[in-house]
Amino acid sequence: MADTITEKPILEVRGLHAGYGQVKVLHGMDFVVNTGGVTALLGANGAGKTTTLRAISGMVRTTGDILYDGERINALSTEAIAAMRVGHVPDGRGTFMELTVEENLKLGGYTRRDDTAADLERICTYFPKLKQRFRQQAGTLSGGEQQMLAIGRALMIKPRLLLLDEPSFGLAPLIVREIFEIMRQIIISERTSILLVEQNASLALTIADMAYLLETGRIVMSGPADEIRRDESLRRSYLGY
Amino acid sequence: MPNIPPQFGIFLFIVAAAVLPLVFASGYQTFQLTMVVIYALSVLGKNLVTGFGGQVSLGQGAFYAVGAYTAAVLMDQWDVPYWATLPIAAITSGLVGLMLGLPALRLGGLYLALVTFALAISVPQLLKYKAFEGWTGGVQGIVVSKPDAPFNLPISSDSWIYLFSLAVGVVFFLAITNLVNSRIGRALKAIRDQPLAAEAMGVELARYKTLTFGVGAMVTGIGGALSAIAVGFVSPDSFTIALSLTLFVGMVVGGASSISGAIYGALFIQFIPNIAEEISKAIPGVVYGVILIAVMFFAPGGLAGVIANQLRRLRAARVVGTGRAPS
């Protein structure tokens, strides 16, 4: 492994099963997110990527173990998990349409008792566009801006683990590039551990250091991101590019 | 064991319902049974709207009032024979239902509940209104004389009204049963359970909803007209929001999506308050409220649902136990 991280992983998932009612989506997944690292979870539509993130955030029933910082969090409520500083950028962006940009960000810092004003300022330096629209209703933002807002909202929680659900979804290539550029900055300066879910594998592999490939609820391949990127046969057979 | 068709059971039930009270019941008891028939019809109209149409109407008492006043005014002002008031009452209450349903149904569930609730609250005031006093008798209401049995039949007026109401009730129960089991009924159920899918399949939502609402109002209105004939008196304060709530309780307790539920519900709202009222005037309301909430929590299908479950269990047990077919 190319990784030099020796700390224990921030997130360790073992034998994870999850689903919606009778429909089982995840069939025993194992993976880790290293502390301070960026782990990508790749896979096609319907592979179970979003469900994996929902399972971690306690939004679906699970069996198996989800260990966050060594603690099993399967039984905790979504809000309790958020309070443990797990930021979640949900699929569909989860914008509070009726609230202003500022209020969306402030609500992101709901669990924090300390002063959030400085963080609000700092986060706005990543997203100057949000700063311009600070007092606008979030429902009036473009898709890309709402994606930025969702990331900003999750950062307000001061996440130790940040879950990102398809930040590229439904956005024009130019906007996607912009958002990934910002994410690169965030990775460098925020030092938060990230679990990134993406359909766009080539893009995800440019910022991840570890990657797992998910097919119909099972991990079928894993390895350091740069190895996968360099290994053409692997890419061809599994990732299709 | 020979298989007895269910129609035979229903036939027996009707004959028993017609004959037994004439023999055993006192005048007041017969009147109470008449009220059961009337409530059953009124609740049936509500079941059609809510249980089958999936629309929540809280103002069914208003249509009941329209029916009752139509009948009373016709008898009082123009000496229309009591039996002839029913079709006219059906038309007026059905029309009022359509008039109110049209704007609200377009908008979906809660708006209809709101409008009909508002209607139910304002009914007594409308009935008291001075401009209509010449017809409605204002606060005093209208007294109409109870009809005697025709053809010199040797039965009391109460008994005759009971038989008459029962006959009307039977006709409408059979008609609504057929309606519910028809293509229209299946469309209604589809609308209730899967509105989007139903619309995609070409069921015209708005038309069916409005139609059901109109028919429901009409059936309840006929119940109201019968009540005017049976009670011999209408007055604004008999048609407050309490009446609408009572009918709502009858529907929920009996089982909204069941035809027979209307009968259970009617028995409930006719007899439970009488029993409870012996403790305190306020008790029936409290009992209604508690039971309403309890049904929502523990038996959303109402009495009809509970009975259907028990029957199913009993049949299963019988088939397993003795091999006898259910009758």
Added chain:
Amino acid sequence: MEGVLHQIVSGIATGGIYASIALALVMIFLATHHINFAQGEMAMFSTYIALTLLQLGLPYWAAFLATLVFSFVMGVILQRILLEPLANAPVLASVGAFLGLLLIFNNVAGWLFSYTLKPFPSPFGVGDPMFGGMFSRHELGSTVVTMAVLLSVWAFFRFTRLGLAMRGAAYNPVSSRLVGVPVGRMLALGWGLAAGIGAIAGMMVAPVVFLDPNMMGGVLLYAFAGALLGGITSPLGAVVGGVMMGVIENLAGAYVVGTELKLTTALVIIVLVLVVKPSGLFGKALASRV
């Protein structure tokens, strides 16, 4: 002309009461998409509690505060034990539960406190009409109280962290949980707050209409009309619509239909709004802010 002005001014006083109940309804609607048909009866019951406390010898404002606390707790408890479990039930179940509550409150009040009309004191005294007969003391006082309540509710939602979380929980429960907002607790708080607002409205209207278990029937109807007129999705609309209904009621009563068709006026407004503009004056499309 002076007559018209007087009607408008005193319409604003009752309008404040309608606005309060309308706001309580809209708060619950935004959070749960249910209409609390028992909102009026809850307010009526709270007012009886206030009367009982007054009869026990508590000074007015102490009884007022104690009633607020009682109502708040009552609202929270009702949400937790009764409505939380029905959150995902079909419309009929929630309507049934609300009507059950309505019946229980109405009849328990009749049972405990009797159905006779009871006078309820005004903290502002009866006194002479003020400002050349424009305002009675109670009208002025209750307008000030209801407007102060509406203003503080607005400020609470607009400026506090808790208020923001409550709005978030109402608009987008899923995202709210993801940022750590305990949505269930926020809904319960909303119920408590709505019950408290209703209690104030009850205590302000009782000196005018006298206290009896059916006191709030007409008020609730006017609040419905106000909420729809303003737009059922807009708290600001509820307040504006409520005040407008107060004025409409007075003007229609004095110059159009007389007082005998008061309730029908509200019904007509409701139907008109649904026919002409179902979203109301400030509904959905516009930015709604409280």
